[in-house]
Amino acid sequence: MIDVMYFAWVRERIGEPKERIETDAATVMDLVEELRVRGERYAAAFADVSALRVAIDQELTEFDAPLAGAREVAFFPPMTGG
Amino acid sequence: MIDVMYFAWVRERIGEPKERIETDAATVMDLVEELRVRGERYAAAFADVSALRVAIDQELTEFDAPLAGAREVAFFPPMTGG
Amino acid sequence: MSVRVQSETFDPGAELNAFTAAVDGAGAVVSFTGVVRDVSGGLTAMEIEHYPGMTQSALAKIVDEATARWDLAGALVIHRYGVLTASENIMMVATASRHRVDAFQAAEFLMDYLKSRAPFWKKELTRQGEAWVAARDEDEDALKRW
């Protein structure tokens, strides 16, 4: 089980800030593939991963990063702080 | 007649902040040559003009600048503002 | 070194003075304040979302990096989240050093990283509707110089 979190417009497209997901995905990208087939809202949110950023356990990482041991994965658009 | 002003250690070496001088000097450097022969304190202050800066009528300039029409010439070390 | 993530507003002048007093001995203090501006002329509010579990640690990491790279006597980051209106302060960075170049460079570094690597997202609410602020390529490019 993994906590998957969504922020900003990713959160709005999916309609949830957070969910727990049962997955055997090996990498972030594998998880994205699993999410995409969950329905239209997911397909819309994950249509273009180049427009997204991902963090595993609150550290920014890449989409080819392994998920082994991960407790929390977060998807969001490029950050706009400052 | 021209007002000649001295600041910082130039002022201290010469012992005066300001004096009026009768001069026909064509350039700043000509004026420096005239001042140097006024005595030891002047010779000490103007020993190395590369260590000095000059302003004519309150605008920074160079030692080869013409003095024609100048009302005020100021000599001082490199500035240390900020 | 101090990092604060908060919804409440803050007083940049009071923060600057307190910061300067605390880093006694540093000759150079640089501050940056980010203010909500009404670009379109119809802004009713700015909403800032963040990733609570990650924000504090991401900011602390950025500040640690700045402290390692420059000779700093102190660094401060304050960043707000929640709903803000025009002219409200969004965030503030302050750096102190014996050398003005270090203070300036560290402040710019902190700002560049805050823009693109701290988990904040801004949404503008205008009379015409609402829109997430898009990240700008030049903000991503700005990181390359460090």
Place this chain on the structure above:
Amino acid sequence: MSVRVQSETFDPGAELNAFTAAVDGAGAVVSFTGVVRDVSGGLTAMEIEHYPGMTQSALAKIVDEATARWDLAGALVIHRYGVLTASENIMMVATASRHRVDAFQAAEFLMDYLKSRAPFWKKELTRQGEAWVAARDEDEDALKRW
């Protein structure tokens, strides 16, 4: 655009807040504050001499140059002269812009020019005696990047 040359002290925080309020609409405000620091551990005072007839116009010219080069909503320079003691504020620069890069660049430009082109001279009075602060080659070199 505002230039003040004064012997009295000033409150950087209050100045920053007043400046920010006056440039309403600028999203980015940068400030630099220079503070007397006791490098040697024996400083009793810092004396700042200036060239009254030239100071204001030299500073105004530097500010005009910054305003011409960057997209500024405002710029402020305050510089003191006279006798100051450790931890007193010497000077302050503030810039405001819609773009953080402009605000930072203009503030650094103003500082670089203030260091080497504004007619101020600092003397340090210590228990061991007094000495004029020497201009540093790196301050002169800093002008080359502009």
